[in-house]
Amino acid sequence: MWQKNINDFDRVVAIGGGHGMGRVLSSLSFLGQRLTGIVTTTDDGGSTGRLRKSQECIAWGDLRNCLNQLVTDPSIGSLLFEYRFAGKGELAGHNLGNLMLLALDNLCVRPLDAIKLISDMLKIESQLLPMSEFPTDLCAHMECGTQILGEVSIDQLATPPLSLGLIPEVQATREAVLALQQADMIILGPGSFLTSIMPPLLLAEIAQAINESSAMLVFVCNLVAENGPASQLDLMSQCRWLESRVGQGRLDAILAPRGAGDAGAWQGRLIDADLGELELPHRHDRLKLKLALDRIIQQLLNQR
Numbered sequence: 054m055w056q057k058n059i060n061d062f063d064r065v066v067a068i069g070g071g072h073g074m075g076r077v078l079s080s081l082s083f084l085g086q087r088l089t090g091i092v093t094t095t096d097d098g099g100s101t102g103r104l105r106k107s108q109e110c111i112a113w114g115d116l117r118n119c120l121n122q123l124v125t126d127p128s129i130g131s132l133l134f135e136y137r138f139a140g141k142g143e144l145a146g147h148n149l150g151n152l153m154l155l156a157l158d159n160l161c162v163r164p165l166d167a168i169k170l171i172s173d174m175l176k177i178e179s180q181l182l183p184m185s186e187f188p189t190d191l192c193a194h195m196e197c198g199t200q201i202l203g204e205v206s207i208d209q210l211a212t213p214p215l216s217l218g219l220i221p222e223v224q225a226t227r228e229a230v231l232a233l234q235q236a237d238m239i240i241l242g243p244g245s246f247l248t249s250i251m252p253p254l255l256l257a258e259i260a261q262a263i264n265e266s267s268a269m270l271v272f273v274c275n276l277v278a279e280n281g282p283a284s285q286l287d288l289m290s291q292c293r294w295l296e297s298r299v300g301q302g303r304l305d306a307i308l309a310p311r312g313a314g315d316a317g318a319w320q321g322r323l324i325d326a327d328l329g330e331l332e333l334p335h336r337h338d339r340l341k342l343k344l345a346l347d348r349i350i351q352q353l354l355n356q357r
Contacts, residue, residue: 073244075122
């Protein structure tokens with residue numbers, strides 16, 4: 054029987070933020086223009102947080118990191134893009150890539166135009182899209198009735214929130230919605246569950262597009278437990294959170310490390326594999342991840 058793999062797909066979309074999202078994108082960068090990343094833009098910490106407070110912009114940090122992960126031809130431009138200022142002055146701790154994206158955003162009509170200009174400079178073929186082009190913050194709704202605003206504060210919670218929201222409510226980037234509507238496969242994660250994977254799904258247009266899509270939907274779990282409140286969410290809880298946004302029964306496959314635990318009602322969709330790097334077992338190995346996704350594709354096709 055002919056074996057189909059991810060290279061046979063016309064459109065693959067990955068959703069998330071941080072280093073986990075960058076890892077997926079770099080492992081699938083061979084897809085070129087057929088790969089789209091929808092990146093979380095709610096971070097309020099570090100250099101990104103400082104820029105957000107002073108400039109009222111979207112969070113550029115995860116976008117910058119994902120762009121860097123997609124660079125296949127290192128250059129002076131890519132080195133500058135990742136340069137971080139040292140010292141004790143106003144620039145200390147700022148990443149030059151964040152400043153470049155912000156400057157271009159101020160010169161362009163849309164943040165998306167700034168990302169495209171940097172992509173061209175770094176010779177990146179794949180498309181990166183912010184989940185929204187409007188600034189917004191992640192908000193946690195707690196059992197006691199209080200609200201906790203901002204990713205940094207949410208990561209410091211002792212227990213997981215009852216639910217999450219965005220303040221203010223914003224529109225999804227229209228190109229992101231279109232990419233999801235055209236996708237053959239949609240990948241969620243890996244990454245910080247509450248603050249990287251969930252925020253894009255809080256946008257109604259993105260959640261609806263995933264729910265109505267015929268694309269294979271795969272959740273890639275982290276290889277090690279997170280710090281913070283997400284560490285108290287087991288695999289079943291994470292799946293419930295995801296399907297509360299994208300629709301019950303919508304998850305087609307869950308890619309997890311061996312011994313990840315009981316997936317409950319999702320057990321039949323759980324695919325475990327050795328996914329860690331030899332040197333850094335907490336980080337997904339690019340080739341192992343690609344091969345695991347190929348395995349999922351063939352398994353799902355055989356079930357249809």
